[in-house]
Amino acid sequence: MYEIRYxxxxxxxxxxxSKVTSLFTAxxxxxxxxxxxxxxxxxxxxxxxxxxxxxxxxxxxxxEDGISRxxxxxxxxxxxxxxxxxxxxxxxxxxxxxxFTGAHKGERPLIEGLGxxxxxxxxxxxxxxxxxxxxxxxxxESLRGMRGVDEVQYLQEEAGKLKELLRSFRIAGIVLGLxxxxxxxxxxxxxxxxxxxxxxxxxxxxxxxxxxRPFIMAPFLFEGVIQGVIAASLSLGxxxxxxxxxxxxxxxxxxxxxxxxxxxxxxxxxIVLAGGVLGLTGSFFAFSRTLRM
Numbered sequence: 001m002y003e004i005r006y007x008x009x010x011x012x013x014x015x016x017x018s019k020v021t022s023l024f025t026a027x028x029x030x031x032x033x034x035x036x037x038x039x040x041x042x043x044x045x046x047x048x049x050x051x052x053x054x055x056x057x058x059x060x061x062x063x064e065d066g067i068s069r070x071x072x073x074x075x076x077x078x079x080x081x082x083x084x085x086x087x088x089x090x091x092x093x094x095x096x097x098x099x100f101t102g103a104h105k106g107e108r109p110l111i112e113g114l115g116x117x118x119x120x121x122x123x124x125x126x127x128x129x130x131x132x133x134x135x136x137x138x139x140x141e142s143l144r145g146m147r148g149v150d151e152v153q154y155l156q157e158e159a160g161k162l163k164e165l166l167r168s169f170r171i172a173g174i175v176l177g178l179x180x181x182x183x184x185x186x187x188x189x190x191x192x193x194x195x196x197x198x199x200x201x202x203x204x205x206x207x208x209x210x211x212x213r214p215f216i217m218a219p220f221l222f223e224g225v226i227q228g229v230i231a232a233s234l235s236l237g238x239x240x241x242x243x244x245x246x247x248x249x250x251x252x253x254x255x256x257x258x259x260x261x262x263x264x265x266x267x268x269x270x271i272v273l274a275g276g277v278l279g280l281t282g283s284f285f286a287f288s289r290t291l292r293m
Contacts, residue, residue, distance in 0.1 A: 003218075010219035011226055018198065022227070025191040029231030029275070030238065032180050032187070037239045037271055039173045041263050046166060048261070059136070060153040061123040061143055065093070071148030078146065079125060084135045088125040093117050120150060181278060184228075188282025192224050196287050220287045221280055228279025232272040236263070 015022045061075070079088050091099075096119040127136055140154045196203070206216050243262055263271075 003215075007218040007222045011222035014199070014219065014223050015226065018194070021191060021194060025187060025227055026231050026234060028187055029184055029227065029279075030234035032184050032235075033232050033271060033275055034235035034239055036177055036180050037235055037263060039176060040267055040271075041239065041243070043166075043169060043173060044263065044267075045261060046169070059125040059127060059140065061125065061149060062120045062151045062153070063122065064148050064150045065120065067121070067148035071146075075123070075143070075146055075148065078142070079123070082139055084127050084139055086126050086128050088123050091122050091124065093119055093121045096121065181274075184231075184275075184278045185282045185285075188224055188227060188279045189286045190282075191227070192220055192283040192286035193289070196220060217284075217287050220283050224279035224281075224283025224286075225276045226279070228275035228277070228282075229272055230275075231279070232275025235275075236268055236271060239263075 063072070063075070076088075079085050094117065097117045100119060127139075136154070140152050143149055144152045203216055240262055
C-alpha cells in the first residue's frame with residue numbers, strides 16, 4: 001500500500017512539474033476521445049429513434065374517399081385474418097382533420113380556405129414484433145391490390161433503408177474509432193516519452209541503487225493512466241455541455257422527439273476506462289523504448 005501511494009504521488013509530481021505539456025496532452029486527448037463519445041451518442045440515439053419509428057404504426061393504409069362499407073368490411077376482414085397483424089385502428093377523415101389542426105394550429109386557415117377536408121381516412125396497423133420481412137411485405141402487396149385502398153405506407157421499408165444507413169454509420173465509426181484510439185496511444189506515448197527523458201538521470205540513479213524495472217516504471221504507468229482518465233472525463237464533460245447547449249435545436253430534435261439523450265452510465269464508464277487503458281499502453285511503450293537507450 002505504501003508503494004502504491006508513492007507511485008501515485010510520484011505520478012502527480014511528474015504531471016505538475018510539466019504543467020504546460022500535461023495540460024496540452026489532456027486537452028488533445030479529451031478532444032480525440034470526445035469524437036468517440038460523440039459518435040457513440042449519435043449512434044445510440046439514431047438506433048433508439050429508428051426502433052421507435054419501426055415499432056409505432058409501421059403500416060398505414062389510406063383509403064379512397066368513396067370507399068364503400070362492403071369494401072371496408074373486406075379490408076378489415078383481411079387484417080383480422082392475417083397472422084402478422086396484432087391490432088389496427090380506423091381514423092376517419094374528420095378525426096384526421098381534427099388531429100392535424102390540433103397539432104398544426106397555424107395551418108388551420110389554409111385548410112379552411114380549401115373549402116373541403118383534403119385528408120384521407122386511414123387504418124393504422126400494428127404488426128407483431130417478430131413479423132418477418134417477407135410476411136409483412138406479402139401483406140402490404142395484398143392490401144395494395146384491394147379495392148377502396150388508395151395507398152399503403154409501410155414504414156418498415158423506410159426503416160430498412162435507415163438500417164442500412166445505420167450499418168454503414170457503424171462501419172465508419174469503427175474505422176474512425178480505431179484511428180482515434182491509435183492517435184490517443186501515440187499522443188500518450190509521445191508525452192510520456194518526454195517525461196521519461198526528463199527523468200532519465202533519476203532513472204539511472206535508481207537503477208544503480210538496485211531498483212527493479214517495475215518499481216522504476218510504475219510512476220510513469222500511473223501517470224499515463226491518470227492522464228487518460230482525466231482526458232476521458234474532460235471529453236464527457238465537454239460533450240454533455242454541448243448537448244445541453246444545443247438540446248433545443250431542431251436539427252437534434254429530428255433524431256428524437258425529445259432531443260438527444262446523453263450516453264448511458266455504462267458507456268461513460270467504458271470511455272473513462274478506455275482512456276486509462278490507452279494512457280497506460282502509451283506510457284508502457286514510451287518507458288520501454290526509453291529504458292533501452
